[in-house]
Amino acid sequence: xxxxxxxxxxxxxxxxxxxxxxxxxxxxxxxxxxxxxxxxxxxxxxxxxxxxxxxxxxxxxxxxxxxxxxxxxxxxxxxxxxxxxxxxxxxxxxxxxxxxxxxxxxxxxxxxxxxxxxxxxxxxxxxxxxxxxxxxxxxxxxxxxxxxxxxxxxxxxxxxxxxxxxxxxxxxxxxxxxxxxxxxxxxxxxxxxxxxxxxxxxxxxxxxxxxxxxxxxxxxxxxxxxxxxxxxxxxxxxxxxxxxxxxxxxxxxxxxxxxxxxxxxxxxxxxxxxxxxxxxxxxxxxxxxxxxxxxxxxxxxxxxxxxxxxxxxxxxxxxxxxxxxxxxxxxxxxxxxxxxxxxxxxxxxxxxxxxxxxxxxxxxxxxxxxxxxxxxxxxxxxxxxxxxxxxxxxxxxxxxxxxxxxxxxxxxxxxxxxxxxxxxxxxxxxxxxxxxxxxxxxxxxxxxxxxxxxxxxxxxxxxxxxxxxxxxxxxxxxxxxxxxxxxxxxxxxxxxxxxxxxxxxxxxxxxxxxxxxxxxxxxxxxxxxxxxxxxxxxxxxxxxxx
Amino acid sequence: xxxxxxxxxxxxxxxxxxxxxxxxxxxxxxxxxxxxxxxxxxxxxxxxxxxxxxxxxxxxxxxxxxxxxxxxxxxxxxxxxxxxxxxxxxxxxxxxxxxxxxxxxxxxxxxxxxxxxxxxxxxxxxxxxxxxxxxxxxxxxxxxxxxxxxxxxxxxxxxxxxxxxxxxxxxxxxxxxxxxxxxxxxxxxxxxxxxxxxxxxxxxxxxxxxxxxxxxxxxxxxxxxxxxxxxxxxxxxxxxxxxxxxxxxxxxxxxxxxxxxxxxxxxxxxxxxxxxxxxxxxxxxxxxxxxxxxxxxxxxxxxxxxxxxxxxxxxxxxxxxxxxxxxxxxxxxxxxxxxxxxxxxxxxxxxxxxxxxxxxxxxxxxxxxxxxxxxxxxxxxxxxxxxxxxxxxxxxxxxxxxxxxxxxxxxxxxxxxxxxxxxxxxxxxxxxxxxxxxxxxxxxxxxxxxx
Numbered sequence: 001x002x003x004x005x006x007x008x009x010x011x012x013x014x015x016x017x018x019x020x021x022x023x024x025x026x027x028x029x030x031x032x033x034x035x036x037x038x039x040x041x042x043x044x045x046x047x048x049x050x051x052x053x054x055x056x057x058x059x060x061x062x063x064x065x066x067x068x069x070x071x072x073x074x075x076x077x078x079x080x081x082x083x084x085x086x087x088x089x090x091x092x093x094x095x096x097x098x099x100x101x102x103x104x105x106x107x108x109x110x111x112x113x114x115x116x117x118x119x120x121x122x123x124x125x126x127x128x129x130x131x132x133x134x135x136x137x138x139x140x141x142x143x144x145x146x147x148x149x150x151x152x153x154x155x156x157x158x159x160x161x162x163x164x165x166x167x168x169x170x171x172x173x174x175x176x177x178x179x180x181x182x183x184x185x186x187x188x189x190x191x192x193x194x195x196x197x198x199x200x201x202x203x204x205x206x207x208x209x210x211x212x213x214x215x216x217x218x219x220x221x222x223x224x225x226x227x228x229x230x231x232x233x234x235x236x237x238x239x240x241x242x243x244x245x246x247x248x249x250x251x252x253x254x255x256x257x258x259x260x261x262x263x264x265x266x267x268x269x270x271x272x273x274x275x276x277x278x279x280x281x282x283x284x285x286x287x288x289x290x291x292x293x294x295x296x297x298x299x300x301x302x303x304x305x306x307x308x309x310x311x312x313x314x315x316x317x318x319x320x321x322x323x324x325x326x327x328x329x330x331x332x333x334x335x336x337x338x339x340x341x342x343x344x345x346x347x348x349x350x351x352x353x354x355x356x357x358x359x360x361x362x363x364x365x366x367x368x369x370x371x372x373x374x375x376x377x378x379x380x381x382x383x384x385x386x387x388x389x390x391x392x393x394x395x396x397x398x399x400x401x402x403x404x405x406x407x408x409x410x411x412x413x414x415x416x417x418x419x420x421x422x423x424x425x426x427x428x429x430x431x432x433x434x435x436x437x438x439x440x441x442x443x444x445x446x447x448x449x450x451x452x453x454x455x456x457x458x459x460x461x462x463x464x465x466x467x468x469x470x471x472x473x474x475x476x477x478x479x480x481x482x483x484x485x486x487x488x489x490x491x492x493x494x495x496x497x498x499x500x501x502x503x504x505x506x507x508x509x510x511x512x513x514x515x516x517x518x519x520x521x522x523x524x525x526x527x528x529x530x531x532x533x534x535x536x537x538x539x540x541x542x543x544x545x546x
Numbered sequence: 547x548x549x550x551x552x553x554x555x556x557x558x559x560x561x562x563x564x565x566x567x568x569x570x571x572x573x574x575x576x577x578x579x580x581x582x583x584x585x586x587x588x589x590x591x592x593x594x595x596x597x598x599x600x601x602x603x604x605x606x607x608x609x610x611x612x613x614x615x616x617x618x619x620x621x622x623x624x625x626x627x628x629x630x631x632x633x634x635x636x637x638x639x640x641x642x643x644x645x646x647x648x649x650x651x652x653x654x655x656x657x658x659x660x661x662x663x664x665x666x667x668x669x670x671x672x673x674x675x676x677x678x679x680x681x682x683x684x685x686x687x688x689x690x691x692x693x694x695x696x697x698x699x700x701x702x703x704x705x706x707x708x709x710x711x712x713x714x715x716x717x718x719x720x721x722x723x724x725x726x727x728x729x730x731x732x733x734x735x736x737x738x739x740x741x742x743x744x745x746x747x748x749x750x751x752x753x754x755x756x757x758x759x760x761x762x763x764x765x766x767x768x769x770x771x772x773x774x775x776x777x778x779x780x781x782x783x784x785x786x787x788x789x790x791x792x793x794x795x796x797x798x799x800x801x802x803x804x805x806x807x808x809x810x811x812x813x814x815x816x817x818x819x820x821x822x823x824x825x826x827x828x829x830x831x832x833x834x835x836x837x838x839x840x841x842x843x844x845x846x847x848x849x850x851x852x853x854x855x856x857x858x859x860x861x862x863x864x865x866x867x868x869x870x871x872x873x874x875x876x877x878x879x880x881x882x883x884x885x886x887x888x889x890x891x892x893x894x895x896x897x898x899x900x901x902x903x904x905x906x907x908x909x910x911x912x913x914x915x916x917x918x919x920x921x922x923x924x925x926x927x928x929x930x931x932x933x934x935x936x937x938x939x940x941x942x943x944x945x946x947x948x949x950x951x952x953x954x955x956x957x958x959x960x961x962x963x964x965x966x967x968x969x970x971x972x973x974x975x976x977x978x979x980x981x982x983x984x985x986x987x988x989x990x991x992x993x994x995x996x997x
Contacts, residue, residue: 045738046902048946070945075738094946097939101908133987134932135912136919160901179733182716183899184911 002080005057005064006030007087013078021073021084022050030086033095033124035209036161037074040266040374041170045075047161049124051094052076055083070094092128099129102159105184106210107142113157115211117224121159145189148176148196150270151205151213155187158212164188164204171267171374174198188212199370199378202273203266206256217274218254230486231258231535233473235336235425235466236272237379238386240475242536243268245276245467245486252276252467252487260536262479269378278425279465279487284448286492288315290322291458307460312494316502319444319459320352326441327416329353332406333393334361334446335383336423336463337496338471339480339529340515342385342392344500345421350396351504357414358398359406360389361421364428379476383424384466388474391540395523411436421496422447423463429453446496464495471497471512472529474540480529481537482516550778552811553770553795554762557647564681566688569649575694577768578653581660582702590661590768597767597775598782598793602639603629603720603757604842604871605950606859608790609764613662615744616752625748626664627729627755628655630671630678631713631720634842635894636874639797640758642809644671644678647762648685652708654761656694657768659706662754667708670725673715683710717898721949722755723747724900735902736949763794780815780858792858796873800826803833803879815861819853821875829879836880837966841871843891844954846961847878866964868957884966885973888958889917895955906952909940913959925974928985934963 001012004019006028013019013027022032023039035047050073055066064083070090078084085091102121110116143155165177165188176196180189190196196204205215232245234255242260246253255276257268278284292306310318323329331349333342349356364382371377393399410418418440422428425448434452437443445457454460468489472482489495501510520530528538556572557563569575581590595610616624628651632640643651655667671679686708689695697705716734718724723737726748747753767775775794782791792814798821801807805827812821818838822828829835837847840857846867848855855861859870878887896914901907913936916929937960940946941953963970974982 043738044735044902045948046735046904048904051945069943072738094939097946098904101904101912104908104912136987137912137915159904160907179901181901183896183901184907186901186907 002078004028004078005081005083007085019078021052021054021071021076021078021082024078024082025052025073025084025086030084032073032086033120033128034074035120035159036163038163038166038207038266041163041166041207043075044162044166045072047098047159048072049095049098050074051098052091053085053088055085057081057083095124095128096130099125100134103129103133104135104137105156106159107156109142109157110211112142113154113211114214114219114224115157115208119211120209146195147188147190148201150201150216150274151196152216152219153188154212154214157210158188159210160186160188161209162188163207163209164213167200167204167207168196168198171203171372171376172198172200173373177204199269199271200267200372200376202270203257203268206266215254222248222253227253229256230467230484232467232483232486233384233481234268234272234275235384235473236269236275236382238381238383238476239264239377239379240384240473240479240481241268241272242481243272247467247487250487252279258535260481262536262539263475263477263481264376267374267376269376271378275425276465276467278448279467281449283450284490284493285450285454285460285462286490288312288462288492288494289460290318312499312502315461315499320348320503322442322459323352323417323419323444327353328355328357328414330357330359330406330409330415330418332359332361332403332418332420332422333389334421334423335363335386335389336361336466337385337389337421338469338473338512339385339388339392339519339526340471340512341469341495341497341500342389343395343519344497344504344515345419346392346396346398348500348503349419357401357406357409358393358396359401359409360386360393360403362403362424362428364424364426381476382426384475385473387476387478388472388480391474391523391525392519394525395519407433407436410440416440417442417444419444420446420453421463422451422453423465423496424448425465427451461499462489462493464489464493468493469495469497470510472516472533478540479537480533480540482512482529482533550795550811550813553766554643554650554759554797555646555809555811557650558642560646563646564648564685566649566685566692569647573769574649574765575653575692577765578656578694579700581657581768582700582704587661587663590657593767593772594661594764597772598791599760599763599767599775600790600792600859601757602759602763602796602872604634604869606792606870609756609760612744612756613658613754615742616662616754617745620663620752622663623666623751624662624664625751625753626655626659626662626667627722627725627748627753628667628669628758628761629720629722629725629755630669630675630758631725632672632675632758632872633715633717633720633898634844634872634874636799636801636839636876637842637872638799638874639809639872641675641678642797643758643762644675645681648678648682649689650762650765651682651758652685652689652694653768654764655708656689656699656706657764658754658756658761660704664754665705665707667706668729668748669708669710670719670729671710671712673713679710679712686710716900717894718900718949718951721951724949725755726753733900735900736951738948759797766795778813780856780860783860786860789860792860792870796857798825798857799872799874800877801874802839802877803830803835803882804828804877805830815856815858817854817856818848818875821857822853822877826877829877831879833879833881835877836882837878837884837887839874839876839878839958840867841869842874842954843876843894843958844951845869845871846957847884847887847965849965850880866961868953883973884962884969885917885920888962889914889921891958891962892917892955895951899951899955903947903952905940905946906955909936909952910955912936913955920970920974920977923977924981925978926982926984927971927974930963930967930970930974933959937963 241264242258444459446461724734728734779793
């Protein structure tokens, strides 16, 4: 195996690994500061922050020959015998000078900058900068420029790393951003009439190492040091991108991509990034209710059936009783549910009616899959767990049953009661389609928002949003990722898993990990879900082959 | 030194010397015809290699050696780029060649393309040269009409197309990879190397970038022979194995405070003093030289006592200059302020820095602002140390930038301050009697917190 020497420490790298000095040094626990380099973008080696000393150790004699000048760590590949020096005085002086140079034209308006607290310019200044500013320059305004519907450019904060420009050229393929002017006067800009408007635009804000690119959705909403982050999975489509949900006091403030080489690399789309606002929508259903037994109870006399709120502890009992009394049960298992929730729902359904008709819930589809030159794809299927629910249905002998099968089953009069789990962030069913469920003795609908179907329901149950769930989703490529709950749902809402857990009579708090282990041992196709899952998830098919 | 008859400049002053008829009457295109009739590309490479020709664009890299870096048996295309973006201040030798003897250049391009197996050559022309543009285009048209360009040249099976491309007046386009980016239609940000252009250049294909004067030299080597070329100039220093020698004639651009500025052809190795006195008629108005730029502003400064330095590829480096550069000798007389000189130099480089690498982008701009303050009578001795530090740390040679523009900005800075520190100190003390000794950050900074 090739050996690289980082500050005197020998580390082995893979025989066919192609690493640069930054990556190799990181293996040795040494962070080489850098701005312009990003593993997902081309190398430009222009910020010069990663300058280091390198050399080569002669394999035969062991003699080390150093390169007589500084080299950029990002641009310098390592091979067997490469010597990397990251802490010499020459390197330290060079970093201090680059920091000094970058701050010459920077407004240093950290108190009003959104990036403060997660800004590389700040961090590196304290780590590598010099305490005294020697530059003799007049302060100037921090100019703001609208570059598109999602992003504001703070022109003077920019350090010209060009990550954003390269992103729009190499990953989104839309090339809206460019560099204008020359020398110290150069700026990032867009061409007039061609704003930064693509479905991956928010990523440029993540890429920006300083506060130059601001996300309009997040701007001035929260200081970043108040935010807590939970490793999560985006529920926006069947791609299942790894994300961090960043939140404070049960309110989500932003979603950030979480690096996952198997799924989304470093990126997420804007649909996903800004697709959390429904969680805090005032119109969400926040209480469990059912059609009142007596018409006078909370009746409004307008023909709409009167409803009564039901305490969750009572739902656990009364829902089961009502469904059992109704007769033949049909259940739609929503692709918004986690594998654990789906598995428990099927178990609950079969415990009520051992012949219960189980089928996949409604699968929302919008347009076609949308692929970008950088390899990123936004899926047309706007639900995160169809594959996972299908696997669970297969365990219960309901493989291949779709929403249409369920509708046909109900329309054919083969069911007396239906339990429709939904949880969709957008409207998904119209009045005509809902009519199919009109004549049932009991109709349970579990959803985030009111809908024509919800208005027909005898049992109205709130659902949880994606950040409020815990469990496992399986994306379109059979890649399973487990995640924990990021925020608590609004008061009065039980996540589906908690309800099913209690309806199964299990004790204590809902424990998705325990359910997952149970699923893994009971099904060979989901065996890969056993044990501790890596944060980047597992491929179900690979484990089946093994 | 033996009397020297101009070769590269032989058409200067000849009526209609720029036409193909005049060029052929002086023996032009005969070497090309002979080469295409019986020689192989390798023969031409060998000829240029053994002549010891070094690139005339500034860096002085051996031309034949550069050509051999091209991959062997490459399926093509291979490109030849001719750098005529002559933007180094003080330099105008390419302009003379293109205006007065364009066919000499074109013959060199054809020979070099034949040697490198390039079937397309791009001539990247400085925007400010409209006359060169017209003359070159007319000469290219004549060459096509005469069958020296186009498909199957002179029945040899070798084909070549030459395209004339006008730049947009940016200094950085003279850097070879900046030129390539610009030709590709992009912002002229120099590329990181490796890969070098010989492996991956224009349109990601193997590319050679050569200077106009280099092309003219190739023509003359083909016409007059390797021995003639090697008889001129300075042989390699036997004590220095890394010195390939400085052979051949060179066009020196003499300007500044001399009686007779102009472009003069002389053997490589002529001293600056001889050039000024013999060709330039001495420093003007009977004054003495204070300093001389040896080869374009980016090469630094020689003092009067260093004027006996031979202007070959190794000479200026021995007195602390960056090198011979473009051999544009600019004379600065003893009435001129070096502070003014350095301010002007800094203004040029701050304006022309492409802005890619942090040290150059901010360093050139900062040094200009310091010099503006010094000129405004607010200088401090400490500023000289900062300028020197910037000069010592900025550039490709210390490794802090991608291309050599920063070295070019740094060299006049550190040469001026090292060699003329007394004058700078005197200026600062005289113009800022109350503040020259202050070492704290300048007071303007106090209002940084105001926003």
